[in-house]
Amino acid sequence: MAPGEKGPGDGRGQELSGRGRGMGGGRGLGPGGECVCPNCGEKKPHERGTPCFEINCPKCGTPMTRA
Numbered sequence: 001m002a003p004g005e006k007g008p009g010d011g012r013g014q015e016l017s018g019r020g021r022g023m024g025g026g027r028g029l030g031p032g033g034e035c036v037c038p039n040c041g042e043k044k045p046h047e048r049g050t051p052c053f054e055i056n057c058p059k060c061g062t063p064m065t066r067a
C-alpha cells in the first residue's frame with residue numbers, strides 16, 4: 001500500500017452508504033432482533049442501544065444473550 005493514497009476513492013465510499021438501509025418497518029422482531037435467555041429460553045425483543053447481556057431475563061434474572 002502506498003502511503004498517502006486515500007484520495008477520492010472510486011466506489012469505496014459507496015459501501016458505507018449502502019448499508020443501514022432496507023430494514024424498515026419491522027420493530028423489534030426479525031433476525032438478530034431478539035435476546036434470549038440461555039437459562040430458561042425466555043425471549044425478548046432486543047432494544048436498540050442496549051446489549052442483550054445487559055438485560056436480565058424477566059423470569060429468572062439471568063443475563064440474556066443475542067438470539
Ligand SMILES: [Zn+2]
Binds near residue numbers: 038
Ligand atoms: Zn430466564
